[in-house]
Amino acid sequence: MSSYTIGLDLGGTNLRAAAFSADGQLLDQVARPTDVNSGREAVINNMVEAIDSLRRSFAHRQLLGVGIGVPGFIRLREGVIVGSNNLKPLEDFPLRDAISEKLGTSVILENDANAAALGEKWQGAGRAVNNLVMFTLGTGIGGGIIHHGRVMHGADGMAGELGHITVHPEGNPCDCGNRGCLEKHASAMALMSMAKLIRLGDDLTPVEIAHYAKQGDTRAIQVFESMGRALGIGLATVINTFNFPLYLLAGGLLPAWELFAPTMLAEVERRSFTFRNAHARIEQATLGNQAGLYGAAYLPHQPVEAD
Amino acid sequence: MSSYTIGLDLGGTNLRAAAFSADGQLLDQVARPTDVNSGREAVINNMVEAIDSLRRSFAHRQLLGVGIGVPGFIRLREGVIVGSNNLKPLEDFPLRDAISEKLGTSVILENDANAAALGEKWQGAGRAVNNLVMFTLGTGIGGGIIHHGRVMHGADGMAGELGHITVHPEGNPCDCGNRGCLEKHASAMALMSMAKLIRLGDDLTPVEIAHYAKQGDTRAIQVFESMGRALGIGLATVINTFNFPLYLLAGGLLPAWELFAPTMLAEVERRSFTFRNAHARIEQATLGNQAGLYGAAYLPHQPVEAD
Incomplete structure (x- = not known):
């Protein structure tokens, strides 16, 4: 009997679940509303129902386990979410064990940015390496570090809170208490703040700012160059620290690559002797918003190790 | 027959070697001039002779292997030193295999800052943990990262070039090509430059600057506060990246702890939410300049793993 795993990507609005063969082929996928306003039991039922619907489709295969990617920190030993902005009703609750009990199968929780990095390692841009760092450029900036093939x-x-690397010590204040965090200078929110600050427009989305930049608007171009510089400073520090072979960028801002990447790469080239002397690549992730699903489904293939 | 290992710490001027029991007791230690000006063969002979003299003393025990800490980068698979400012004659030469052949025993090379971090993990301030980051504050700043008990x-x-984390993106230029590297703002050389810049004195050593600071000289105090701020910025980034339980400071500037640590700790507290929310300690290393010897001697107990 061939085996499979299920990955679930739990967002604040929607959840997606997918079945994967042991060699990483996506077999089937379902989506549901998360329905977080209806409370914890509703969310758990939606998760279990999505997983069960896949399980019914693959009754002829052996389910090795279920992996779940969630936004927020996780106390791994207990399988408990702490500190999740979008999923407050699930915090400080034994989520892993509750779902495992309802399903009668083993369940592993993982932070969503970590799961995305692991997904890229399993079936995406990081397949050829065992060590990589991934930055997810979205509303904020998430990070995932894969060492020896594991999160x-x-x-x-x-670990891996790379959005809170300090790139400008006297820079923009961050909710975390720091100033000049990478995500305050290179995320979607940062782009929108910059556009407002330089009077490009008050409520411009990153897509709109990118549109202006592509049309040659100097201020819009500068917004992306500023983003590129911040990313370059952060990447240089990360490369000098890890000397890994691969650094991936992912997330909603990736389509603007051509606008920020040249400045970013020039900054890294200048700032990191490790980058100049080692065999490092900085590349775009390839799994898009499926990366977290892949990574979640890979979790049952590698049980949590002791620290 | 009880077993033992030998660690050798190769400096540009002197080398030290010591025999250690399997449980980490230092059994005996010897020192020799490195004699690097006499060329490669002379250095190798000095190393082999030091190791052999220990081996003669412990002929009744079984030698498990020899570990050697060297300043510079190492191509681990080949056991070759690359990029060592103080040991040019040894570069791009199969040092590990040459010594192994002369001794008839297995030899492992390691970077000296990495070896020092590993030594602290084995028998020093890091004994209780498997994950730690160590900064060695000397003429420059070296770094060592221990993850799951290994370098x-x-x-x-x-990896672990923590002296080249960017703490001030427009700060002091560094030989590595970057600006504002941690070691340009918090090493012995940085202290001396700052003392000169603010006209405290032209060729003051860190000990002299510390002396002025302890006597209440405002400028001297500011030099150490500036060092503390730079260390705090760098530490906050490292803590947010690794979320390890322990961060150690070591090296020749450690006696000035009381002068820079308060500013450093306040900066970390403010800048790192991980530090505020996790179980992290920032402490002084305890093995002093013996840490590298300990770490070198621990290497034969943990053969190099594949990446």
């Missing part, structure tokens, strides 16, 4: 968690499941 | 090497043996 690096740190002592409290908080 | 993190990266793809080219260049």
Whole structure:
């Protein structure tokens, strides 16, 4: 009997679940509303129902386990979410064990940015390596570090918070208490703030700013160059720290690559002797918003190790 | 027959070698001039002679292997030093195999800052943890990252170059091509430059600057506060990246701890939400300049793993 796993990507609005063969082929996928306003039990039922609907389709195969990617920190030993802005009703609750009990199968939780990095390692741009760092450029900036093929968690499941690398010590204030965090200078929110600050427009989306930049608007171009510089400063620090062979960028801002990447790469080239002397590549992730699903489904293939 | 290992710490001027029991007791230690001006063969002979003299003393025990800490990058698979300012005659030469052949025992090379971090993990301030980051504050700043009890090497043996984290993007120029590297704002050389810049004195050593600071000289105090700020910025980034339980400071500037640490810790507290929310400690290393010897001697207990 051939085996498979199920990955679930839990967002604040929607959840997606997919079945994958052991060699990483996506077999089937379903989506549901998360329905977080109806409370914890409703969310859990939606998750279990999505997983069960896949399980019914693959009754002829052996389910190895279920992996779930969630936004927020996770206490790995307990399988509990802590600190999730979008999923407050699920916090400080034994989510892993609750779902595992309802399903009667093993369940592993993982932070969504970590899961996305792991997905790229399994079936995306990182297939050829065992060590990579991924930055997810969205509303904020998430990070995932893969070392020896596994997610690096740190002592409290908080490792890889690369959006909070300091790139401008006296830069923009961040909710985390720091100033000049990478995500305050290179995320979608940062682009929108910059566009407002330089009077390009008050409520411009990154897509609109990119549109202006592509039409040659100097201020819009500068917004993306500023983003590129911040990314370059952060990447140089990360490359000098890890000397990994691969650094991936992912997320909603990736379509603007041509607008920020030249400045970013020039900054890294200048700032990182490791980058100049080692065999490092900086590339775009390839799985798009499916990366987290892939990574979640890969989790049952590699049980959590002790730190 | 009880077993033992030998660690050798190769400096540009002197080399030290020591025999250690399997449980980390230092059994005996010897020192020799490195004699690098006499060329490669002379250095190798000095190393082999030091190791052999220890081996003669412990002929009744079984030698498990020899570990050697060297300043510079190492191509681990080949056991070759590349990029060592103090040991040019040894570069691009199969040093590991040459010494192994002369001794008839297995030899492992490691970067000296990595070896020092590993030594602290084995028998120093890091004994209770498997994950730590160590900064060695000397003429420059070296770094070592221990993950799951092992040195993190990266793809080219260049991981852990924490002296080249960017703390001030428009700060002091560094030989590496970057501006504002941590070691340009928090090393012994940085302290001396700052003292000169603010006209405290032209050729003051860190000990002299510390002396003025302890006597209440405002400018001297500011030099160490500036160092503390730079360290705090760098530490916050490292803590947000790794979420490890322990961060160690070591090296020749450690006696000035009381002068820079308060500013450093306040900066970390403010800048790192991971530090505020996780179980992280920032402490002084305890093995002093013996840490590299300990780490070198620990290497034969943990053969190099594949990346």
